[in-house]
Amino acid sequence: MTNRWQPLVAYVAAVLDATLLGSIVQTQFNLAALSALGAEISFTTRLATTGHDLLGFTPLYGSLIAIMMLGAMPAASVVTRWLGSGAWLIHALAAALGLWVTLWIVDTLAPMPTLIAATRSLEGTLAMMATAALGGWGYAILAYFDWDGASG
Template identity: 90%
Template sequence: MMNRWLPLVAYIAAVLDATLLGSIVQTQFNLAALSALGVEISFATRLATTGHDLLGFTPLYGSLVAIMMLGAMPAATLVTRWLGSGAWLIHALSAALGLWVMLWIVDTLAPMPTLIAATRSLEGTLAMMASAALGGWGYAILAYTKWDGFSA
């Protein structure tokens, strides 16, 4: 019974993982940009800003990640079945590439140059892609692990 729900559980976990990590990454890149301009940012301010962004930025970013994962995870599953192995790597790469495509689409449609400021640099884009890759990796772990002990 549990195995039937694993793809959905894995999808939700992947979206949450990639969204929360991505939100934290973008916050820290934004704060680093301010620091580079000479603004002093205390640890308490970093924590407060991260918390604020988790509440404010996460819903928008989470919807983008959820849409991206709806395409990336099934595509990765098909590639994994075709290759016969490498699920963790394939799902991680698929999520990272999916986020890159999603960012490109959103930035093309957004009225401002970039919707997510952290993606203005290569480093920021790669860090955001890495957070998505961790979500994809987590999806593969949950979806491909045998959970026989949890069957109802």
């Protein structure tokens, strides 16, 4: 027996996880790019910029993640049921792939070359996909965890 709120709790946690981690990663990639240009960025500035981006970038990025997860997590659940196992890996891969597709769509529609500067490089794109994968992994843990303590 599963808790009726379990999928919703798992979804919200996955969105928050992927969004917050993704925001932090994109900030650090942007600051690294500025450092590569010669800008000296102190630890205090890094913290302040990260905080600023958590407030300013997170709402937009969170809406992209929320929409992506609405498609990726149910699709991963179907594949998991079909295969009978591998929920954590399947959900992590679905979230990473879902973010890649979402970024491709957004970048195709956005007037600028890329909406999220960190995704201009392969490393940045992979790092952002990894944060989405962590969200998908967390979804699987929460969605498939037996909250009632009953076996089977």
